[in-house]
Amino acid sequence: MTSTSEDLISLRSPSPSPSPSPSPDSTIGWAELPALMSLMDGAEKHGPAATSTLDTLWVLYDRVLRVSPDTAEAPDRDRFLLSKGHGPMAYYAILAAKGFIDPAVLPTFGRFHSPLGHHPDRTLIPGVEIGSGSLGHGLPMGVGTALGLRARGLSDPAVWVLIGDAELDEGSNHEALAYAGAARLDRLHTVVIDNQSATHGWSGGIASRFSAAGWSAVTVDGRDHEALHRAFTQPHPGRPHAVVAVVEPKN
């Protein structure tokens, strides 16, 4: 089920929000996301972690990522890797809005037979590229995915990894970002959701860690859809690209 290159071009072109969904079957928009999220309940909601990613995920899935339920297995799809796997309700709501999963499964969130855990499992949910939950695994796997696409001659697909500012504490991220800059992995993108939850903070700023390693890096308001879209689509020839999306502090 590989989409044509025409499809990919039309999906990629910027369009005003809310834009037509990549899925012809889905007409659910931004305004309906709170209703979808409210279908998920359970003892563990991961509180503020659940909504810190909402705007970034929406702008990515609505306007940036070239992937749809029909192309979820296509070799030339864009890859989105949710590394910060906790608080996945916004992610699940958007996957439902975009037609990857049936909204009817959302109320099963966290139950024994549900595909929707409090951390996602790629083998249970269509369109989910990695299982995550333990922090610091997405960016190294994103590096490998970008290397693999390059080795296969697939120079077009973009790889996106979403991490959190506290997740950046994990040293594995620093192995990955140092290497990615040196290797000039320009199809690799990282969004850092910064809700200032890292215990010791990041003196000098998060973006500086990336730019020092040879990345293109920009810091934006993580609730401003136009600013996010501009940051996500900013050209970054020859370098991987990091977007630090600042949202309200967790505490």
Add this chain to the structure above:
Amino acid sequence: MRDRFIATASALLDEDPRAVVVLADISSDGFQDASRAHPDRVINVGIREQLLVGATGGLALAGLRPIAHTFASFLIERPFEQVKLDLGHQAVGAVLVSANASYDWPAGGRTHMAPGDVALLDTLPGWTVHIPGHPDEVEPLLRDAMAGDDLVYLRLSAQSNGAARPIRPGRFLTVREGAGPVVIAVGPVLDDTLKAVEGLDVTVLYAATVRPFDTPALRAALTGRAAADVVLVEPYLANTSAPFVSEALHDVPHRILGLGVAREELRNYGEQHEHIAAHGLDPRSLRDRITAWLPAPV
């Protein structure tokens, strides 16, 4: 063995467009020619072992068949959570090829010894574990691993038997037949084990693949015996395969003698043969320990 691995992996890069080699500096000199021929499929991430395994998982997710390689201590022990989550949990396959084994460089000390690598992998589902006992066994085992899409660990060592055996990947090989106990020798300990049991009435099975455990071969070797007595000789932690013997013989009363590397840290340097002797794995020690354990003749 490491030279044969490099030669075979380099040939596989030429033959198989899915093949990709991921390194963390160790052995990168040996892959220089392959790297020039396949710059996108020989990847050296530097001294970053979490990234080594994480990127290996990502390469598999992108549809390639990665071979990740470094010393066993840095391939299995240091990034163990990456082995667990970035490979198995993602439901992707990879071939991990280690060097240095339990005490290939004893002068390097504990930091470069990994006698617990196979035991660690035993906590995870789905791993095939090959322990070649001779450089000539490396190529068929690596080629067999690359032909699949599952999780394979190939454990290379500087310790070697005098000659390769006609192995079939995944199967124990019957090297000697006798009426008494069955001795299972894993990889490079075969020669010393054969010397140890000279003149004893035992069967010797040779395991160049130790996972999955070849239960049918063990049960067949014990067919018709009055007692199910099994000796394990392993070049990593003693008794690592004992639970697998117990499982294979779950419905039969049996005795197990597990010989291998001791759990206690030696804090000695020196040469490999000195460590083999210190762990009681030289032919004389093996013979003493096996004969002491054998049931007294009735």
